[in-house]
Amino acid sequence: MIAQRVSLNNLLAIVLTAAAAAYVGWKISQSPDQAVQFAFNGLSVGAVYAILAMGFTLVYSTVWFFDLYYGAAAALGAYGVFYLRSQETLGGLYAVNNVFVNVLFAAVTAGVVAWALYESLYPRFRARFSPIVLRAILGLVAAGAGVYTGYVLSFPKDLHLTLSPVIAIGVAVAFTWSLYQVLQGVCAGRVLLGLVSITGLVAAALGAYCGYLIATTPDSKLYLSWGLSCFLAGIVGLAFYRGLYVYMRERSRSPLIMLVASLGILLAITALTSIVFESTPRPLPEALGNDPLAIAGATIKGFNVFTVGVALVGFLFLQFLLKQTAFGKAVRAIGDDEEVSKVVGINTTTVIAVVFFIGAIYAAMAGLLSGHDTAIQPRMGLLLLLKGWIASVVGGIGNLQGAIVGGFVLGMIEQFGIWDLAGEWRDVISFLLLILFLSFWPTGLLPRK
């Protein structure tokens, strides 16, 4: 009985796939030029879905519950760019600068930075300083970070000036740290100390130069605001995990409870976005590569090529992170068995918090890239979340390669599916695809091992 059913399912799946392939093949033979155009559209839409699906898979395969905040993070990413650049869009007609928003994000940033400092530095220096002094110092640093964030958000016009010192320090620290890692393997003792101090001087000069470059080129504002809004969306995601989900998961292991709670978060954030920005669609400012490139009888915007590039880079980064680093090992261990990881000595709370941070950054990136391509509106978050979710199911849930493949496959099928229909049936096509996949092929294209 069961074997019969499986074979029947397989037969149905094969027939459906063959029919779809025949249909698409016939359409392509009818008008190859149009087919190339649709393929380009599918690539550019699929890239956004792939980014979404990758971040989604990263989070889901670690904690195994659906976090709907992910959708809100996509909307936050897009609206963050709008918030920071609204004075340049449409001549500042819809410019928004809200004191409450600035204070809120400042407070959240301060809290998250305080937690991060406490987690990382407190155990190391506890032996040398008295705990009260140490806590006061960390608290002051965190408060400073919060105030700085509020300041940057309050004066988005001078973004390149206000962010340049941070970028300078960041470049210097990163340069020194990476060279220190390399030199550690080569030499030791005094030689190492000397080399590192020389490196530090070089790095300081380099950082200063980078900061100067940023401060003198106002054109970089848009890309700086991309980074800033992704960062803030990530911070909020981390804050939700650390401040809320941790306690919930202690109380109950039911994934539905987490889902409903994050549904509440999504509702609240969407509504707040509508209050601050109104719910009508808004455009984002002009980004790079708005001129269409003509390739093989079809056109594709340079920006869409860039989006595909971002998806590939994002994939390579995650691959590297999960496969090559100790952090990635910890993430995979938690995904396999959280209890055992705790026993082995992995600090699960910290690792998962970082995972949430990275996941939210991916969502925000996808949100702002799709926002530059089309208009943005507060309700976009949920739809993007669902598309990322579908893409990860199609690709094989909990598998990173599956996520990027599923994203591009979903984009392609959506675009080829609306060939004979109007464009507004896109969502219907993707959900029908999801239901077909779940019915005939529940493990997806590339199942998790």
Added chain:
Amino acid sequence: MQTNAESSSKPTRLLGNSQALLASAKGNLELWANLLIIAWALGFMLWQGVGFAITVGTVFAIWAILSVSLNLVVGFTGLLSVGHVGFFGIGAYTVAILTSRAEYEQLRTEAIPTFGWPFFAALPVGVLLAGIIAIAVGVVFNRFRDDIYVLVSFGFAIISFNIFLNWRGLTRGAFGIHEIARPAVGGWALDDELGFLIFALAILAIVVLLSWLIVTSSFGRVLTAIREDEEAIAVFGFRTTHYKLAVWTISAMMAGLAGGLFASWTTFVDPNSFILLESMLLVAIVILGGLATIWGSLLGAMAFVLLEEGMRFLPFLPTIHVGQARLVVLGILLVLLMLFRPQGLVGRYKL
């Protein structure tokens, strides 16, 4: 789904079992919630005057039918459906298309065929159509579980919304359908608001009675058992998928009934009434009231409607933001509920 540790031998608690209410310390919270919301409703009606209260009452009746019907699915089979608004829309659009008398050719917008049926002929058609579609959808969806089920039910809501919006030859798309008939028998029509409120409350009473009969019957007991442990009851030879499909269909028909009522009350429908957000609000109401309790669903709907109308009178809130501010409050409420009281206000089963 897990039960509370202290769940008693009685499988379900229904309309106001006062002894159980007063029994435990937890019952106290329920009692206070009940009293507070009902007192708030009465005070509100006295304060705002009758005309406004009638409108609020009708809105409450429609939401209550919806939430009681969704609670049959969520509370008794453990499937968290976020697509219920689809059936609501199917009922509403069926009644709208069959009873609309508008002459669209004169308006120079897209025309759809006019049937001009009476309301009481169109309503059963809408309910039946919702039921038929529910059977078709349920057969496909029955194999899914937990979070995947949530995803596909999202999908159902989005697909149905897109059909309402984009199948212009049937629904006139974003223009919407005007001049929908009010309930009428012979020469007597329900044109006044008070009469319609009584009619809506009567339908709500029928729905509540029907749900109560379902829940207390042996059929309802099997459903409860399915929620507790589906494999176990399947071992005893109960065909659990059939039970689930049956309750899903009944629930969808009730939602279709609410939809027909809604279309007739507003006399105009357009796709914006059936967006995904409404579905999520509905889930929020059911969870707020509590799973597997009819009284809880009524209470949740009442609290929700009062929240919406009550927030209009907050002095520091501009009127344009009321709808959104209500969502913020609801979202925060959901989070708090999941943290401290996952069984809802008067429920006893956790998700």
